[in-house]
Amino acid sequence: MLHPTRPLSNKLRFGSVLTYTRNMLGGDNQDSSVAICQVIQNNKDWVAEMQAKNPKYFTNLAKGQSPKLLWIGCSDSRMAVDVLTQTNPGDIFIHRNIANRIPSEDLNVLSVIEYAVKHLKVEHVIVAGHTSCGGVKTALSNASVGILDHWLRPIKDLYIANEEELNELPENERIDRLGELNVIQGVRTVSKLPVVHEAWKEGRELRIHGWMLQLHSGLLKDLDVSVASPKQVESIFKLSTGAH
Numbered sequence: 001m002l003h004p005t006r007p008l009s010n011k012l013r014f015g016s017v018l019t020y021t022r023n024m025l026g027g028d029n030q031d032s033s034v035a036i037c038q039v040i041q042n043n044k045d046w047v048a049e050m051q052a053k054n055p056k057y058f059t060n061l062a063k064g065q066s067p068k069l070l071w072i073g074c075s076d077s078r079m080a081v082d083v084l085t086q087t088n089p090g091d092i093f094i095h096r097n098i099a100n101r102i103p104s105e106d107l108n109v110l111s112v113i114e115y116a117v118k119h120l121k122v123e124h125v126i127v128a129g130h131t132s133c134g135g136v137k138t139a140l141s142n143a144s145v146g147i148l149d150h151w152l153r154p155i156k157d158l159y160i161a162n163e164e165e166l167n168e169l170p171e172n173e174r175i176d177r178l179g180e181l182n183v184i185q186g187v188r189t190v191s192k193l194p195v196v197h198e199a200w201k202e203g204r205e206l207r208i209h210g211w212m213l214q215l216h217s218g219l220l221k222d223l224d225v226s227v228a229s230p231k232q233v234e235s236i237f238k239l240s241t242g243a244h
């Protein structure tokens, strides 16, 4: 059986700057760290367990993938997608980055979305943030964390756009509400992408959802902002039906 939280016996060491950055991004709780040598052994144990259950498990897995879900979430180590959704390898196509951002000019996330929607033909895109997000917390502060300052700057803009609402909240709630607004913005960004509208034009079922992982309970909260049709998107983003 896999034991992802085995006690640490061989901690990796970080320099002071990296440690500072890690702490700012929510990595100050190291209770669940795992020894690097244990990771390889855990993998061997898992392979043996899966083969014992089904000798053809890996032969079948190697044949290909046809996931129905695309998950775009935060890189935070506590967002263990397979574990918290109790899904199996092959079930979810995944993209993660700090603070689950979806810049409309970022080739990385755009490539993942295009491949998932156009070729894998996923039926659901889930934009998932989480409470106590270190990326969002950092964006709300005046700390400088190197290149991340650029990556997180749009979250500062999102704060400014919603400053009145956010400033009425206590700090923890402010971080989580800004995290929700960041997810909602991500849903809106995905719903405007041409590849998504092409799928809808083909009559395919494709829903974009916004969820928040509640770290204190482990539960996923549906923000109820799902988009399933071009009718829910401003007309300027809809594709023309005529040929050019």
Ligand SMILES: [Zn+2]
Binding pocket: 074, 075, 076, 098, 099, 100, 130, 132, 133, 134, 135, 136
């Ligand atoms: Zn996060």
